[in-house]
Amino acid sequence: MPRLSPRSQPAKAPLSRDAVLDAGLSVLKARGIDGVTMRAVAAELDTGAASLYVYVGNRRDLLDQMFDRVLGELDLDEAPDPSRWRDQLEHLAFRILRVYERYPGIARVPLAHIPTGVNATRGTEYMIALLRAGGVDDRKIAWFIDAASLFICATAYETAIYEEEGRDEGDAIDEIRDAFSQLDPAEFPHFVSLMPLLMQGDGDERFAFGLRMLIDGLIHSEPPHLRVAP
Amino acid sequence: MPRLSPRSQPAKAPLSRDAVLDAGLSVLKARGIDGVTMRAVAAELDTGAASLYVYVGNRRDLLDQMFDRVLGELDLDEAPDPSRWRDQLEHLAFRILRVYERYPGIARVPLAHIPTGVNATRGTEYMIALLRAGGVDDRKIAWFIDAASLFICATAYETAIYEEEGRDEGDAIDEIRDAFSQLDPAEFPHFVSLMPLLMQGDGDERFAFGLRMLIDGLIHSEPPHLRVAP
DNA sequence: ACCTGAACACCGTTCAAGT
């Protein structure tokens, strides 16, 4: 039986690149990176997987574009201040981590290949500005950004996998404590004696310490010895 | 038509946990971590995927066990020497990286959860021994190991994904140079002026510099301020 | 106890057919 008018049908939003990315992000938020299947994203839009290929080249392309949208949530408003650049840098790292944590597993995307989106570029621009405000040598800046980005992504990705397996940090620590409680102190004297310290601290504390080491190292390292460009 | 004797059939090695792990490692070496499917490993053993479940709980368990086998290739023979602990530490990090590189993508396994195998434990034991030989504070040792392991794994995993996509580092650099060559210097002044330095150096050089920063940071950082155990 | 084929519930991607 035909409806009175097409208007009475629930309005189905027309597909678009933005609609696909939004659907992808909502699936990502709810089910993590491995839950972002073409079929799941399509279902969110009441269509089939094949329909997505008008707007994204493939799944990898979809994830790349989603990643830059995620980075768009980063707040880069505070102007670099030479008197507290280090504080600002540490806060920036934590803000990036928090953004990644909102989209479980998204941090695997920039591990897979260097992002070239606008928001990623804006983030890098801002980080360089902070480091130059701190008077850091340009060569050291270039390589620090690499190492710091890797550290942030790896940290976020690690916790995301834990969550995806439905365990929180506490469960993981307990399992590990069990596994290691059987160790023979004669064979692993250092390990066994360091166990209590190895188990200390939550993810944020460890991240903060790693970050502090990286920045202390940045300050105290000699610049890398670079070959002259050919 | 029956063969003269069962002996004339090609001897099919009986299945065993070791045989499954060996098959897994050979697939991993040839096709990378995503190529290690239950079906591919089974095919290597002339059987079906279902047969593997006698020896491994599931794919994740298979990969975990394979990871510890990989770490078994690590050479930990050199005794820690207080006069050159730092050199030894840097060499250890490079040896771990090289082992990971032989099995493309295996570094994702320890990112997914903290390894508890014997060889992983031996590696940690050795790293602690080196750091204690260097007189590093125990609290700093515990947290440095976390950060350094993460950095090594992330580095190895990153290059593995590049390879899995069939591109080498050079291709990637070229693509990135292209993508960034269009940037507006007015909008991204720092980025554009730092471009030449951002493109400098190969993976090993960047890894070495990141490692140096971490160790310099380790030396110059204050120990983390830990809560007292409850 | 160990092994297996077939089945189940999934994937990403392509493509001919529709509008």
Added chain:
DNA sequence: ACCTGAACACCGTTCAAGT
């Protein structure tokens, strides 16, 4: 031009049936 259902070539895992 955009959308779609069906198909293709895959997955991990389970399970009844064999030995």
